[in-house]
Amino acid sequence: MTVTDPGAAAVELAGLTLANPVLVASGCGGTGRELAAYGPLADLGGFVTRSISLNARPGGPLPRIVETPSGLLHAVGMQNPGLDHFLATELPWLAQQGTRVVVSIVGGSLGEYAELARRLGRSPGVSAIEVNLSSPDAPGTGVFDVREPFHAASVVAAVHRDLPRGIPVLAKIRTDVVRVVESARGVLDAGADAVVVGNALPAAMPDGRPAGLSGPAVRPLALRCVTEVREQLPEAQLVGAGGIACADDVRSFLAAGAVAVQIGTALLHDPTAAARAVADLRGAP
Amino acid sequence: MSIPTTTTTTTAARTPLHVTAEVLSVKKVGAYHHLTLVAPGIPERFRPGMFVAVSVGGEVAQSRLARRSFWIHRVKPVGGYGATIELVVEAVGVGTRWLTGLAPGARVEMTGPLGRPFALPQEPVACLLVGEGYAAAPLFPLAERLRERGCAVTLVVAGADEAHLLSALEARRSARAVTVVTADGSVGSRGRVADVLDEVLTRSGAEVVYAAAPLGTLHAVAVAAEAHGAWSQTAVEQPLTCGTGLCQGCAVPVVGEDGVARLVRACVDGPVFRGDRVRWVELIGEEP
Numbered sequence: 001m002t003v004t005d006p007g008a009a010a011v012e013l014a015g016l017t018l019a020n021p022v023l024v025a026s027g028c029g030g031t032g033r034e035l036a037a038y039g040p041l042a043d044l045g046g047f048v049t050r051s052i053s054l055n056a057r058p059g060g061p062l063p064r065i066v067e068t069p070s071g072l073l074h075a076v077g078m079q080n081p082g083l084d085h086f087l088a089t090e091l092p093w094l095a096q097q098g099t100r101v102v103v104s105i106v107g108g109s110l111g112e113y114a115e116l117a118r119r120l121g122r123s124p125g126v127s128a129i130e131v132n133l134s135s136p137d138a139p140g141t142g143v144f145d146v147r148e149p150f151h152a153a154s155v156v157a158a159v160h161r162d163l164p165r166g167i168p169v170l171a172k173i174r175t176d177v178v179r180v181v182e183s184a185r186g187v188l189d190a191g192a193d194a195v196v197v198g199n200a201l202p203a204a205m206p207d208g209r210p211a212g213l214s215g216p217a218v219r220p221l222a223l224r225c226v227t228e229v230r231e232q233l234p235e236a237q238l239v240g241a242g243g244i245a246c247a248d249d250v251r252s253f254l255a256a257g258a259v260a261v262q263i264g265t266a267l268l269h270d271p272t273a274a275a276r277a278v279a280d281l282r283g284a285p
Numbered sequence: 286m287s288i289p290t291t292t293t294t295t296t297a298a299r300t301p302l303h304v305t306a307e308v309l310s311v312k313k314v315g316a317y318h319h320l321t322l323v324a325p326g327i328p329e330r331f332r333p334g335m336f337v338a339v340s341v342g343g344e345v346a347q348s349r350l351a352r353r354s355f356w357i358h359r360v361k362p363v364g365g366y367g368a369t370i371e372l373v374v375e376a377v378g379v380g381t382r383w384l385t386g387l388a389p390g391a392r393v394e395m396t397g398p399l400g401r402p403f404a405l406p407q408e409p410v411a412c413l414l415v416g417e418g419y420a421a422a423p424l425f426p427l428a429e430r431l432r433e434r435g436c437a438v439t440l441v442v443a444g445a446d447e448a449h450l451l452s453a454l455e456a457r458r459s460a461r462a463v464t465v466v467t468a469d470g471s472v473g474s475r476g477r478v479a480d481v482l483d484e485v486l487t488r489s490g491a492e493v494v495y496a497a498a499p500l501g502t503l504h505a506v507a508v509a510a511e512a513h514g515a516w517s518q519t520a521v522e523q524p525l526t527c528g529t530g531l532c533q534g535c536a537v538p539v540v541g542e543d544g545v546a547r548l549v550r551a552c553v554d555g556p557v558f559r560g561d562r563v564r565w566v567e568l569i570g571e572e573p
Contacts, residue, residue: 027532034530034553037300038396050533051398058548065526065534074355076533079548215350245347268527269340269350271302271396 014168015194025264042098056082071215095125136212160191198241217243219243230257247280337397338528409435418499503521507560517560
């Protein structure tokens with residue numbers, strides 16, 4: 001390991017130093033413990049939690065995840081144990097893993113987002129907040145439905161206002177090529193420190209229920225969105241996400257102007273995918 | 286009230302591995318294929334009731350993202366190769382057809398062993414094992430472990446017909462009594478598992494019932510066990526996307542030890558659950 005690929009070096013994101021540019025995407029790393037069975041989380045640039053809501057959410061009916069060519073359709077319904085349980089049992093463990101802990105939040109109202117930001121901002125071990133503004137299965141789940149770019153901006157403004165200084169806000173927006181630049185500009189103006197470009201695309205389960213589409217199928221779209229935002233907003237700090245599975249994918253997103261990337265669906269296929277991408281970026285054997 | 290069973294293990298032994306396995310052989314037995322693989326580290330960590338998650342490879346690799354999970358049927362020491370694992374696979378879809386079509390020497394990405402295994406009794410009590418179709422696979426190594434502990438093992442093996450029956454012949458080595466049930470009556474008695482449960486529970490005097498079968502049969506076993514005052518351990522098979530606890534796709538409705546109803550994951554909180562803890566009607570969607 002004498003040659004170091006610049007792709008594996010530490011990066012600065014929203015004022016935070018990440019050991020490398022590879023983060024675990026929200027909802028694809030369990031509570032962190034399940035993933036840690038395959039290698040230390042400290043090897044990664046950061047860990048984004050599944051979206052946490054104020055109150056526990058039981059999640060949706062089965063089937064929740066269905067395979068589709070080159071992708072997964074999912075309608076998990078943002079199952080999570082709620083903020084209190086997360087703070088009591090999951091965050092303390094995550095905070096000891098030697099990686100950056102980014103807590104993804106989702107709310108039913110602006111007030112709920114603000115409350116989540118206020119309480120998480122005071123909790124030791126939280127490196128940053130990621131505001132989930134692009135949940136593809138939001139309709140019918142009681143989650144604040146971000147239909148328009150100004151909706152996203154108003155959520156970020158509410159979070160930003162109630163978050164203690166020094167905790168950066170990452171805004172995860174929808175990869176809708178037509179509106180992505182407008183969305184990115186809106187959340188940045190509202191106080192977001194960085195923009196996560198990429199989430200599952202709105203899709204439908206075979207039975208018609210709202211779902212998200214993730215995986216290699218959405219990667220070219222996410223890359224296009226990162227490129228567009230980079231061109232229009234050259235100062236913005238971007239995190240790329242969407243179907244990224246290996247070191248080559250990471251390189252193409254970094255080349256398109258992302259500071260860091262998130263690996264999600266690939267971990268469901270291979271729990272070592274993120275660690276492997278980091279090792280390959282380093283040129284490790 | 287506590288279950289008279291125990292699962293003692295160290296943290297290290299519980300850690301699953303992600304490995305590249307090598308196919309040693311693929312044999313067609315009845316309607317199923319038996320795959321023997323060299324999967325370094327997995328046999329050593331195996332306990333009955335655990336499974337492996339396989340990545341579909343070949344031409345469809347990367348287009349088929351969900352993993353395919355299989356019960357570990359057997360762990361065998363093989364000279365020159367280290368220990369091997371054996372899986373029982375029914376070729377029903379793209380992934381299983383790819384897997385059963387592999388030639389010796391082919392590479393397979395797999396993660397395992399995964400899941401919570403069957404809990405073993407502390408005392409040498411009488412045990413009833415109920416398996417149906419390929420799902421009966423994890424019961425064979427379980428029978429051996431139970432016999433080692435001095436438990437009297439009674440086995441019920443069931444299937445649609447003879448081709449969908451795992452070898453009862455082999456089962457006779459570790460079981461005191463074997464009952465065979467087929468839906469068409471081609472071997473053993475004709476009918477469903479539920480038809481023979483009362484009789485074998487009475488005859489065996491089983492204090493613990495272990496079951497690995499389709500959900501409807503598992504429900505019937507859980508109900509019958511409770512009626513006979515026996516504990517039940519049911520291996521719940523759900524389609525698993527990741528198999529590793531990451532995706533929350535495999536929700537199973539249970540009542541926790543605290544009496545609170547909740548959804549847990551089949552892959553890491555199971556696949557083996559106490560039969561009296563699963564909310565079967567909700568899981569199956571209807572009465573069996």
